Amino acid sequence: xxxxEYNKAVDVYADNLYRFILKNLKDAAMAEDIIQDTxxxxxxxxxxxxxxxxxxxxxxxxxxxxxxxxxKEKRNRTVDPASLYEESESNHxxxxxxxxxxxxxxxPADQKAVVMLRDxxxxxxxxxxxxxxxxxxxxxxxxxxxxxFLKAYIGxxxxxx
Amino acid sequence: MKIDRHNYEAFLLDxxxxxxxxxxxxxxxxxxxxxxxxxxxxxxxxxxxxxxEHISFPYRQLLNKEFPEPSSQLNEHNFDLFSIARLEGDLxxxxxxxxxxxxxxxxxxxQQWSEWQQTRLLADTMVFKGKDQLKKKTGLRNRALWISxxxxxxxxxxxxxxxxxxxxxxxxxxxxxxxxxxxNSQTPDDPDQPESQPIQEEPEENQxxxxxxxGSTQTPAQTPAQQRAPxxxxxxxxxxxxxxxxxxxxxxxxxxxxxxxxxxxxxxxRVLKISAHQTNASFQPGAPVPDQIKTLDVPPVSIHxxxxxxxxxxxxxxxxxxxxxxxxxxxxxxTVANAGIKGINKIAGSDISLLASRDEEGxxxxxxxxxxxxxxxxxxxxxx
Numbered sequence: 001x002x003x004x005e006y007n008k009a010v011d012v013y014a015d016n017l018y019r020f021i022l023k024n025l026k027d028a029a030m031a032e033d034i035i036q037d038t039x040x041x042x043x044x045x046x047x048x049x050x051x052x053x054x055x056x057x058x059x060x061x062x063x064x065x066x067x068x069x070x071x072k073e074k075r076n077r078t079v080d081p082a083s084l085y086e087e088s089e090s091n092h093x094x095x096x097x098x099x100x101x102x103x104x105x106x107x108p109a110d111q112k113a114v115v116m117l118r119d120x121x122x123x124x125x126x127x128x129x130x131x132x133x134x135x136x137x138x139x140x141x142x143x144x145x146x147x148x149f150l151k152a153y154i155g156x157x158x159x160x161x
Numbered sequence: 162m163k164i165d166r167h168n169y170e171a172f173l174l175d176x177x178x179x180x181x182x183x184x185x186x187x188x189x190x191x192x193x194x195x196x197x198x199x200x201x202x203x204x205x206x207x208x209x210x211x212x213x214e215h216i217s218f219p220y221r222q223l224l225n226k227e228f229p230e231p232s233s234q235l236n237e238h239n240f241d242l243f244s245i246a247r248l249e250g251d252l253x254x255x256x257x258x259x260x261x262x263x264x265x266x267x268x269x270x271x272q273q274w275s276e277w278q279q280t281r282l283l284a285d286t287m288v289f290k291g292k293d294q295l296k297k298k299t300g301l302r303n304r305a306l307w308i309s310x311x312x313x314x315x316x317x318x319x320x321x322x323x324x325x326x327x328x329x330x331x332x333x334x335x336x337x338x339x340x341x342x343x344x345n346s347q348t349p350d351d352p353d354q355p356e357s358q359p360i361q362e363e364p365e366e367n368q369x370x371x372x373x374x375x376g377s378t379q380t381p382a383q384t385p386a387q388q389r390a391p392x393x394x395x396x397x398x399x400x401x402x403x404x405x406x407x408x409x410x411x412x413x414x415x416x417x418x419x420x421x422x423x424x425x426x427x428x429x430x431r432v433l434k435i436s437a438h439q440t441n442a443s444f445q446p447g448a449p450v451p452d453q454i455k456t457l458d459v460p461p462v463s464i465h466x467x468x469x470x471x472x473x474x475x476x477x478x479x480x481x482x483x484x485x486x487x488x489x490x491x492x493x494x495x496t497v498a499n500a501g502i503k504g505i506n507k508i509a510g511s512d513i514s515l516l517a518s519r520d521e522e523g524x525x526x527x528x529x530x531x532x533x534x535x536x537x538x539x540x541x542x543x544x545x
Contacts (some may be wrong), residue, residue, distance in 0.1 A: 007296045018289035032291060039295045060198050096279060104282065118249070119282035140249075147245045151279040 005051040010039060020059065020116055023065055026105065030069060059121070060131045062114060067150050070109055093144040096154065103153035111146040114139050164192045169199055233261040240270060242275040282387040312504020319515075323528055323539055502530075 014035060025060040037060045042049060049057050104112060114132060115153045125143075129136045163183075164172055172189045175181040181189065191198040228246055229235075231253050235243050243260050246252050248382040252260060264270045502515050513534060518527040518538075 003297050010292055010295045014295060015287055015291040019284070019287040022287065030291070035289060035290065036295065043297065097283070098330060100279070100282065102493045114184065116282065130371075137534045140228055144242070144245050147277070147280045149380070151276055154279055155276065 001046050001049050001054065003046075005054070006043065006046060009042070009051075009054045009058065014039070016121060016136075017058055018042050020120060021062055023104070023116055023120075024070070024109070024112055026065055027151045034062055034065050034069070037065055056104055056130060057128060059117070061109065062132075063131050066113075074146070099154055103150050106153070107146055107149060108130075110134070111142045111149070114142045115146040118143055164188055166196065166199065169193075169196070228257065231256075235263060240273070241277070244274055247283060248277060307510065308504060312501055312508060315497050315501025316505055317501075319501045322498055 009032070017038065018035050018161055020154070021034050022028060025031055025034075038058055041061050042054070042058060045057075104115075107115070114128050114134070117128045117131060123131070123135045125139045128134075128139045132139065162168070169189070169192055171194075172181060172185060175188060176189060228249075228251060229239060229242050233239065233243075233256070235256060240263065241261075243252065243256065247257060247260055290503045304351065310442055499515055502513050505511060506513055513530055513532045516529040516531055517525045520526050527538060530537045531537070
């Protein structure tokens with residue numbers, strides 16, 4: 001990979017990578033740190049990383065850095081749907097986007113990451129599997145469960161609205 | 162087998178494990194009625210028998226496959242799974258057609274399908290502001306390398322110009338003294354003590370010349386300290402200077418003759434001083450008169466790395482700087498020398514400038530390398 005290709009990767013993927021991490025962490029400063037750290041790692045391994053694999057490398061590195069951060073901060077928590085609905089009833093949302101955003105934040109970390117990679121980046125199961133280190137079936141199961149959770153959450157909020 | 166007090170325990174165990182036939186069970190119960198004390202043991206054994214409990218894995222449903230197989234058929238119960246699979250693009254053409262058909266035939270299914278579609282995340286635009294900081298400058302290393310190489314080459318050329326085109330340097334001696342040594346030289350110590358004398362360096366060839374031409378006044382038997390003694394006396398009368406180049410008054414005549422074209426003033430000892438450490442007030446009567454120095458018409462170096470932040474240096478267009486040098490078509494030695502000085506200034510952050518002293522006719526008679534920290538003057542020899 002050349003310096004030019006590296007700079008092109010910055011142009012093409014930095015925003016997407018930032019969105020992916022920011023949506024997961026909801027911490028802009030930490031997301032920026034992770035992006036800088038990720039590209040720094042790419043720069044160090046510039047000669048080893050192929051330009052064709054750079055996107056996957058970036059998302060993989062950023063994902064694992066993020067997971068390490070989440071584990072460190074003990075933010076990886078499971079959600080009791082019953083308590084979630086109680087919580088959601090006490091809030092007011094003006095549109096579906098906010099409801100969906102709230103629902104996403106209540107997904108378990110693994111499901112949140114895979115569904116974002118799927119919807120935001122359009123990754124197939126195989127590439128999500130490579131990025132997250134899960135097997136393809138597990139990725140598929142997580143996505144399906146995330147959809148069920150999101151639909152249930154949206155449905156409950158629509159009743160409130 | 163007849164049950165008695167010696168074997169009834171084996172029958173009890175078989176009873177608990179369910180291995181006793183109906184006839185043996187009836188016979189055992191009859192025996193226990195006749196021997197009630199043996200029946201107590203049956204009561205003690207009963208708690209050890211585990212009753213069958215209905216225990217189920219609470220997450221069994223999670224183990225089920227949550228997505229339809231390509232061979233799966235759409236029905237009323239798996240409509241949601243098919244809806245998710247359709248969102249993910251996992252349905253075959255036939256499954257997709259069946260799913261669409263079910264949606265079209267029922268308003269409820271149509272409503273449910275629209276709810277499933279709402280679970281898809283929409284990517285909103287986000288801009289990472291630090292993108293420019295992540296980028297690396299292409300070709301910066303090469304340009305910096307070229308600048309360094311060019312500057313080094315120019316500096317070498319400058320040195321060659323100054324020390325090979327100038328007068329014969331063998332007749333002069335270079336004395337270098339540190340401030341501490343200079344202070345020691347002003348004390349009336351024994352001149353034989355080497356540490357109290359300024360350090361003087363002279364090429365070996367010059368020392369040999371001294372011995373052959375001035376054999377009558379200097380003998381090889383003299384110690385170096387004795388040879389330096391008169392010179393030390395001269396040094397005491399000079400202004401305090403960190404670096405000084407003096408002309409040896411005792412140098413051979415044939416060397417002296419080479420400098421006849423130089424004005425008489427130039428034959429006076431020259432003191433090269435560090436201007437930052439010496440004020441004009443320190444000059445004494447009889448001290449060497451500085452040359453009339455005029456600056457060359459060279460544009461000043463406006464950028465000093467020492468005064469720039471790293472970000473500013475990073476943004477410097479080094480290619481433009483390089484082109485400033487190379488676009489010069491008239492490559493005189495002065496151009497090369499000044500380019501070298503510029504390069505050194507840019508790399509080291511120094512403020513060295515190259516000046517020339519000229520006589521009344523405008524001829525260059527000497528050079529001076531000057532900065533805030535030092536000033537070195539060098540006369541330009543003119544051979545007849």
